[in-house]
Each structure stands twice: as structure tokens, then as C-alpha cells.
Amino acid sequence: MRASALHDSRSARYGELARIIYHMLKKGTRYQDLGPDYFDRLNERAVVSRAAARLKALGYEVTLTKQLGGAA
Numbered sequence: 001m002r003a004s005a006l007h008d009s010r011s012a013r014y015g016e017l018a019r020i021i022y023h024m025l026k027k028g029t030r031y032q033d034l035g036p037d038y039f040d041r042l043n044e045r046a047v048v049s050r051a052a053a054r055l056k057a058l059g060y061e062v063t064l065t066k067q068l069g070g071a072a
Contacts, residue, residue, distance in 0.1 A: 024031060040047045052062045 020031065023029075035041075048064065052064060055062050
């Protein structure tokens with residue numbers, strides 16, 4: 001990894017951490033990890049659409065049917 005890329009990566013993480021701490025102090029709350037799939041759950045329709053479009057671009061025929069009861 002290039003030194004500048006490593007610096008950019010660290011800067012991004014430090015910036016994200018600073019924003020988290022700022023909001024915790026501002027709101028007087030404790031940190032709560034929202035989970036690795038938080039953004040997927042937040043905008044499920046966009047995630048499904050992008051996945052289907054990617055499969056179509058690879059030459060697959062895509063038919064989507066949501067399961068009753070949520071995720072498998």
C-alpha cells in the first residue's frame with residue numbers, strides 16, 4: 001500500500017471516529033454499534049436493486065421474490 005493511501009485510510013477512520021465521539025458528547029449517549037449490515041437494512045430496496053443489476057450485467061436472468069418472514 002502506498003504511504004499516501006495508508007495516510008488517507010487512517011485519516012478517514014480518524015475522521016469517522018471524531019464524528020462518532022462528537023455526536024455522543026453532543027447527545028449525551030453511549031456508543032451503540034449498529035451492526036455490519038446497518039446500511040443494508042436501512043436501504044434494503046437500493047441494495048436489492050444494485051445486486052440484481054450486477055447479476056444482469058453478468059448475464060444472469062434475475063427474478064426476485066421476497067420470503068415471508070424476512071431474511072433467511
